[in-house]
Amino acid sequence: MGRAFEFRKERKFKRWSKMAIQFTRLGKEIAMAVKESGPHPETNSRLRTVIQNAKAVNMPKDRIEAAIKRASDKDASTYEEHIYEGYAPHGVAILIETATDNINRTVANVRSYLTKAGGSLGKTGSLDFIFNRKSMFRFKADENIDLEELELELIDGGLEELYIEDDEDGNDIAVVQTSFEDFGNMQKLLESKGLQVIAKLERITLSTTEISEEDAADILKLIDKIEEDDDVQAVYHNMA
Incomplete structure (x- = not known):
């Protein structure tokens, strides 16, 4: 019974942690949409889409409204979208979408995650064929x-x-x-x-890379590490 309780507790914690990350990413998407075309979803299709996505994952209404209000402030942080491409260990291609207010910090972190895991950061457009x-x-x-x-x-x-x-x-x-x-x-x-x-x-992905279960565990560990970064919006790979 104790083990079952701990399992449920751990699962609940992971779910809340994932939800918190999801809400943070949606908050950035709202900020970028507002900066791009204003705070009114009626005339801002990108903002309207983000709000719909936020509601679909049960992001509280007051949190959505607060994000729009913050983004409308002229002194609010401005996020830029950047894509990083490279290879994880075992020849797996990896593409990372980010939204950042400090590109130097973001690129340094992404490069660090990849190199410490035995991968490498590539040039923009190097994975267009994948x-x-x-x-x-x-x-x-x-x-x-x-x-x-x-x-x-x-x-x-x-x-x-x-x-x-x-x-x-x-x-x-x-x-x-x-x-x-x-x-x-x-x-x-x-x-x-x-x-x-x-x-x-x-x-x-247009093509996939076959690797062993042991090697796949290395890739998933790396992806988890990258996704914990506040600047990261999404991570894609071509692992089969």
Whole structure:
């Protein structure tokens, strides 16, 4: 019983820790959206998308509003988006998206994580042949949604793929994939159907690297370390 309690406690802690990181990243996305096109979601499509994503992961309304208010202040931090590409140990390609107010700090940290793990930082664009940017939309798949019918209806929005994946709680999540250019079209189409979606631009691997389970553990440990960095927004790899 004690062991089961500790397991539940550890799982709850990890979930809260992950949620805190998620909220921090969303806060930065809100800040960048506001700086780019203003604090009103009615006229700022990027901000509107971030707010929808925040609501979908249960980010409190007052926290969303506070983030918008902070970003509207003329003295608020300005974040720049930077992408770092390189290789982790065992020949695995790795791409790191960041949002930072101090690029020197960020690049130094990213380089340090990679080199200490036996990897290396590469030049921008060096992994274009491995990663392709796609528009990804996720929503809970329940019995009230006919996915076969929905698939036909989404073709006009530029649908490339529709499939199911599991979240960390074992729930079925429907994933809609389109090209980078069809992000807006698909988002509007899904919204018109009353679906609460999380909409993101993500990197999809075009090729994968096969490695052993032992080597994979090294990569996952490195990714965990990188994702703990406050400047990091997302990490992608081509490990099979």
